[in-house]
Structures are given as C-alpha cells and as structure tokens.
Amino acid sequence: MKLHGSFTSPFVRHCRIALLQQGMDFEFIETDYAQSAEGSPAMRVPYLQDGDLVLHDSSSILKHIRQRNEQGFCQSIEEFDLYLLVTTALDSTINLFLLEKSGVDIATNSYTQRQAQRIQQCLQALNNKAEQGLEWNDAGIRLACFIDWALYRQRLDLSGFPALLRWLEDARQSREFELTTPPAA
Ligand SMILES: N[C@@H](CCC(=O)N[C@@H](CS)C(=O)NCC(=O)O)C(=O)O
Incomplete structure (x- = not known):
C-alpha cells in the first residue's frame, strides 16, 4: 500500500x-x-x-x-456530520491560505470574506460540540488535525475557542497523533 x-x-x-x-x-x-x-x-x-x-x-x-480492518468509518449520522463540518472549515482555511500565498488579497474579495466568515461560524459550532464532549473517532481525529494545522500555519486565532484548544491537548495524549506531528516550520 x-x-x-x-x-x-x-x-x-x-x-x-x-x-x-x-x-x-x-x-x-x-x-x-x-x-x-x-x-x-x-x-x-x-x-x-x-x-x-x-x-x-x-x-x-x-x-x-x-x-x-472491519471497522466503521463515521458510523453514526452525528459523527459523519461533525466530520463534514470540520472538513468544510478545513477546506476553507486551506483555500484562504493557498489564495493568499498565490497573491490574492483575501481581505477585500467578497467570496474570500464569505469563506472567512464560514470558518468563524464553524469554529463556534465546533467549540460548542467540544464543550459537550468529543470522542477519538474519525470526526474527533479530523478536528484535532485541523486545529493543530491551523496553529502550525498560524492561520487562526483560537483564543476565543477554549474547548478546541482543550481538545488539542487531549489529542496529544494519542501516540499516533504525536508520531505524525508536522516537522518544525
Ligand atoms: N478533499 C481532499 C482535500 C485534499 C487537499 O486539499 N490537499 C491539499 C494539501 S493539504 C492539496 O494537495 N492542495 C493542493 C492544491 O489545492 O492544489 C481530501 O480530503 O483529500
């Protein structure tokens, strides 16, 4: 493979x-x-x-x-929806990162402004979910990968989303999460 x-x-x-x-x-x-x-x-x-x-x-x-491995991927509809919501936020964050890197002024374009707003709304919803408790399943893993990448690339200020930062701390207890930490920038 x-x-x-x-x-x-x-x-x-x-x-x-x-x-x-x-x-x-x-x-x-x-x-x-x-x-x-x-x-x-x-x-x-x-x-x-x-x-x-x-x-x-x-x-x-x-x-x-x-x-x-005879295991399910996003078995409940709630987990699948959470996985997709994280992925939506991640897609938008990466798009803005790549657009900015390629010279687009993301602060003034109306569609990139909408993407930035989408990210903030998703972060609020994800923070609320994290306050209620998350599991180390594919939705939870994706969320941890998203938060860690956003901090690594310095793309988002997460100080207003404490439950997301707590989730990242929890994720760091996972051996596989630690083993896959991105190299120092
Ligand atoms: N929906 C894809 C998204 C993958 C993706 O966006 N990959 C980025 C790297 S993080 C990429 O290769 N971007 C190159 C590009 O957009 O040209 C997936 O889940 O695999």
Missing part, C-alpha cells in the same frame, strides 16, 4: 493516523505539487494505491482503511 502525501497536510496526517492505529504496513511517498498534478486528477494529496485500487481523497482512503 502506497500513501502519497506531505508531512504537513492535515488530510494526509489523518490517513497516517488511521494506518498507524490499524497497524497497517504502508509506504509513505512524499509528494510535491508537481507530482500530485501528475499522480492524481484531483491534483491534491493524499492519494493511495492499494494493489489495483487507487483512491483520490482522504475520506475514501479513511473508509477503505477502516473497512479493511
């Missing part, structure tokens, strides 16, 4: 955590922008090769990893 990705991507990190949790052998192939444009029609990482099977998104990769 070959997982293509980068050591910094939160989507890739989630897949690596799942592979480590399940004790699966895999080869990690560090893949840059040029290589992902060649290797996947989505032009993104992660992508995975498992024999003849090629998967192009972290969600299908996670479902495959869990299913190969």
Whole structure:
C-alpha cells in the first residue's frame, strides 16, 4: 500500500493516523505539487494505491482503511456530520491560505470574506460540540488535525475557542497523533 502525501497536510496526517492505529504496513511517498498534478486528477494529496485500487481523497482512503480492518468509518449520522463540518472549515482555511500565498488579497474579495466568515461560524459550532464532549473517532481525529494545522500555519486565532484548544491537548495524549506531528516550520 502506497500513501502519497506531505508531512504537513492535515488530510494526509489523518490517513497516517488511521494506518498507524490499524497497524497497517504502508509506504509513505512524499509528494510535491508537481507530482500530485501528475499522480492524481484531483491534483491534491493524499492519494493511495492499494494493489489495483487507487483512491483520490482522504475520506475514501479513511473508509477503505477502516473497512479493511472491519471497522466503521463515521458510523453514526452525528459523527459523519461533525466530520463534514470540520472538513468544510478545513477546506476553507486551506483555500484562504493557498489564495493568499498565490497573491490574492483575501481581505477585500467578497467570496474570500464569505469563506472567512464560514470558518468563524464553524469554529463556534465546533467549540460548542467540544464543550459537550468529543470522542477519538474519525470526526474527533479530523478536528484535532485541523486545529493543530491551523496553529502550525498560524492561520487562526483560537483564543476565543477554549474547548478546541482543550481538545488539542487531549489529542496529544494519542501516540499516533504525536508520531505524525508536522516537522518544525
Ligand atoms: N478533499 C481532499 C482535500 C485534499 C487537499 O486539499 N490537499 C491539499 C494539501 S493539504 C492539496 O494537495 N492542495 C493542493 C492544491 O489545492 O492544489 C481530501 O480530503 O483529500
């Protein structure tokens, strides 16, 4: 099994955590922008090769990893919705990061303003969920990968969302989460 990705991507990190949790052998192939444009029609990482099977998104990769180990992926509708809400916030945060890096003035464009507002509203909803209690399942793992990446890239001020910061502290108790910490910037 070959997982293509980068050591910094939160989507890739989630897949690596799942592979480590399940004790699966895999080869990690560090893949840059040029290589992902060649290797996947989505032009993104992660992508995975498992024999003849090629998967192009972290969600299908996670479902495959869990299913190969006879475990469910986002089994309850509540967990699935939370996983998707985190992913929405993560997608918007990464889009703004990449747009800004490529020279777009994200402060003045009306659509990027909407993305920024979406992130704040998602953070509030996720903080409320975290106050009620979370589990170390795929929704909880994705949330921890998102928060840690946002802090690593200095993209978000999370001081107004204490339950999210507490969740990150809890996540750091996980061996697989610690083993997949992004390299120092
Ligand atoms: N929906 C995808 C998102 C993956 C994604 O956004 N990957 C980023 C790295 S964190 C990427 O490769 N971006 C390159 C680009 O957008 O051109 C998944 O869950 O795998």
